[in-house]
Amino acid sequence: MNMEAAHQSHGNRLYLTVWVGLLALTIAEVILAYLAIPVTPMLILLVGFSLIKTGLIVAYFMHLRFEKLSLTLTLIPAVVICIALLFIFFPDSLRLLELRR
Amino acid sequence: MADMVSETRLSAWGGGRSPYAIGSNKLGMWLFLLSDTLTFSAMLIAYSFVRVASEDWPRPFEGFSIFMASVMTFCLLSSSLTMVMAVAAAKQKELRRTVGWLLATILGGVLFIILHTNEWLELIHEGVTPFGNPWGAPLFGASFFTLTGLHMTHVTGGVIYLGVIAWGFGKGKFTSEDVEISGLYWHFVDLVWMFIFPMVYLLSWKI
Numbered sequence: 321m322n323m324e325a326a327h328q329s330h331g332n333r334l335y336l337t338v339w340v341g342l343l344a345l346t347i348a349e350v351i352l353a354y355l356a357i358p359v360t361p362m363l364i365l366l367v368g369f370s371l372i373k374t375g376l377i378v379a380y381f382m383h384l385r386f387e388k389l390s391l392t393l394t395l396i397p398a399v400v401i402c403i404a405l406l407f408i409f410f411p412d413s414l415r416l417l418e419l420r421r
Numbered sequence: 422m423a424d425m426v427s428e429t430r431l432s433a434w435g436g437g438r439s440p441y442a443i444g445s446n447k448l449g450m451w452l453f454l455l456s457d458t459l460t461f462s463a464m465l466i467a468y469s470f471v472r473v474a475s476e477d478w479p480r481p482f483e484g485f486s487i488f489m490a491s492v493m494t495f496c497l498l499s500s501s502l503t504m505v506m507a508v509a510a511a512k513q514k515e516l517r518r519t520v521g522w523l524l525a526t527i528l529g530g531v532l533f534i535i536l537h538t539n540e541w542l543e544l545i546h547e548g549v550t551p552f553g554n555p556w557g558a559p560l561f562g563a564s565f566f567t568l569t570g571l572h573m574t575h576v577t578g579g580v581i582y583l584g585v586i587a588w589g590f591g592k593g594k595f596t597s598e599d600v601e602i603s604g605l606y607w608h609f610v611d612l613v614w615m616f617i618f619p620m621v622y623l624l625s626w627k628i
Contacts, residue, residue: 331509339502346494346618350487353623366619373615381505381608383601389433391441391451399455403462410466416474 338380345369450602454609457575461613464571465620468564477557480627481547486540490622493536494614497576500529501611508604511590511597519600523587526607530580537573541566565621572617575610582606 349369352362379385384392434440441448472478482490507522544565548555551563586603589595 332506335502335505335509339498342498342501343495346491346498346615349619349623350491353487353619353626354628356626356628359624363624366623367616370615370619374612377501377608377612377615381501381611382605388436388442390436391443391448393433394441395451395455399458402459406459406463406466410470410473413470413473417476420474420476 334380338376342373342376345373444598447598447602447605450605454605457609461571461616464568465616468568469620471558471560471564475558475560478625479554479556479558479561480625481544481549481554481556481561482622482625483627486543487622487626489536489540490618493533494618496529496533496536497611497614500526500533501608503529504604504607508597508601511600514597516591516593519597520587520591523583523590523600527580527583527587530576530583530607533576534573534580537569537576541569568617568621572610572613575613579603579607579610 349366352365352369356362384395436442503522503525507519507526510518510522549562549565551566553559554562582603586595586600590600
C-alpha cells in the first residue's frame, strides 16, 4: 500500500485529530492571554503556539507531508529565510521608542 | 504518466521532467501562497514595528470582543476541516458530498466575514480612523484596518473562489485537483488568521 492509499483510509480521523489539536492550541492561547503574564514570555509562547499550528495546517491540511520531499525543501527554507530577512530593520523600532521618549 | 510519477518518488531530487510530481496548477498555487506569505509577514512585522516603537499602544478589546474573535477563529478552523472533507470526497468522486462540504466551508467563511464586519463597524463607531483613535498611538487604526482588511479581502476572495469551484465541480467542469488547489488557498487564509488572532487581538486585550 503506498502512502496515498494509507493516507486516505485513515484520512478523516487524522483530519479530526488535527482539528482538535488546533482548537486546543487556540484555547491555550486565549487562556494564556487572559493570565496576562509579562509581554516577552507571552509573545514567545503565543508565536510558538502559532508556529506549531502552522506546522499542523501545512503538513496535514495542505498535504505537504504527503507530497514529494523536494517540494517541501524548495518552498519552506526559502520562505523562512525571506521572513528572517524582513526582520533586519526590526531593532530600529527600539531606537525609535528611545527617540520618542 | 503514472509510471513517471511513481518513479519520481524514489529520490527527492530525481524528478526528471516532473521534479515535484505535482501538476503545474498546484505548483502555481504553492508559489502564489509563498509570495502571499511574504506579504502578510511584512505586514505583521510592520505592525509589530510600530507597536514596539509606540509607548501608548491602545488595547481596545474587552472580554466580549475577544470572545467574538475566538468565535471567528473557530469558524475559520472548522471551515478548514470541512474543506479537507471536501477534498477527500472529491478524490472519491462523490459529487454531492463534495459540493455539500464546499458549501459548509463557504458558510464558515461568510460567518467570519459577518462577525468581522460587525467588529469593524463597532470600532469605527467608537471613533477609530486610520489616522487616529480616542486611546493612544494614532497608527493603531491604520495598521489594524490594513492588516485585518487585507485578510478579510482574502476570505471574501476565497468564498467567491470556492463558490465557483463548487458550482463547476457539480457540473463536472473541474477535477478533484482543482478542488484540492482551492483547498490550499483556503487553508492558507486560515493559517494567516492564526497569527493575526494572537498578535492583534490577544495581545491587545484590555484586562
